[in-house]
Amino acid sequence: MQNLDNLKDIWKNQGESNIRFTRNDIHSMVQKKSSSIVKWILIISLLEFILPNLVFVFTDFEASNVFYQKFGLENIMKFYAVIHVVIILGFIYVFYKNYKNISSESNVKILLSDILKTRSTVKYYIYYNLTIMGVIGLHIFYIVYKSPQFLKELPENSNLVMVWIISITFLALALLVFWVFYRIIYGFFLKKLKKNYAELESNGLS
């Protein structure tokens, strides 16, 4: 490594950078807002906590209640609502705790791991949302499609199996669109972090 050792001398004797900042420049820099990846992850994560629940804002509660009453779904929906709120609060608590742990003074590996852990919490939250949407959807289909009211309103030549297949296909497509959307955001922000973490995790012998 003779050549590199020679370069060490050049490195050590390099003069000051052509770009220099005065104390005033530094004072104005500290007033500016960070645009770090963590800040973006926080913004995106908060949106991900809020957005799935925004569906309720646009819900016509009166129409929903009429539908729930018609098929006897009120208690089941109340049960899911309570469970959902408790689980969301749990996720937000874990997310906030992970986020507070992120420190630029940690070593590189711990910092990367802490950021990825914070993001993982939101990833699990997304998976939870997709699962609960699927479970509630299937549960509603099951109760509605076997109810006498529905069967009575069903045209005579209709095939119930086809109704099930179409319903499940639409539900699966809706979940797939959500999943792809989250994957795109997830990949966009974490590609570099994951690559660097994998580089540190590897033992360098491969």
Added chain:
Amino acid sequence: MTKELEQKFAQELEENQNIIHKVCRSYTNNEADHKDLFQEITIQLWRAYPKFRGDSKFSTWMYRVSFNTAISLYRKSKRKVQTTEIYDNLKELEFHDYDESTDKQLNLLYKAIYSLNDIEKALALMYLEDKSYKEISRTLGISEVNARVKMNRTKTKLKNILNP
């Protein structure tokens, strides 16, 4: 109190800013990105400054926060310079030619470092700064043995880039 702290910080940073410039020049390939990264590192240093107790040297602490920002926190802008340009320039380098000006050699060294991955960049910088394996392993959060293995690989890679 905050004003005093900010003044002390600005003074220390102004005096030691070359450390950050070395990191910025290694992790970016144009002036605008260099300035962006410098600003982000300054913000991160300022946030962490009240907790800095002087257990380590100010310069060591600056290195740690600078690497963390460059590797984990900084998101590059869309501005891009074709990396092939770097390789084309490197091919022109006659590494054993001692008539080359120091500035040109330094410039080519920076370009070679830029072509490494983010972790290797940190390793190359710490090698050139003569940091001990203990400090390297603490900064990156890996074992000393792993740091040695990775350092040897980085040095070989750097040497191959500089001697195409």
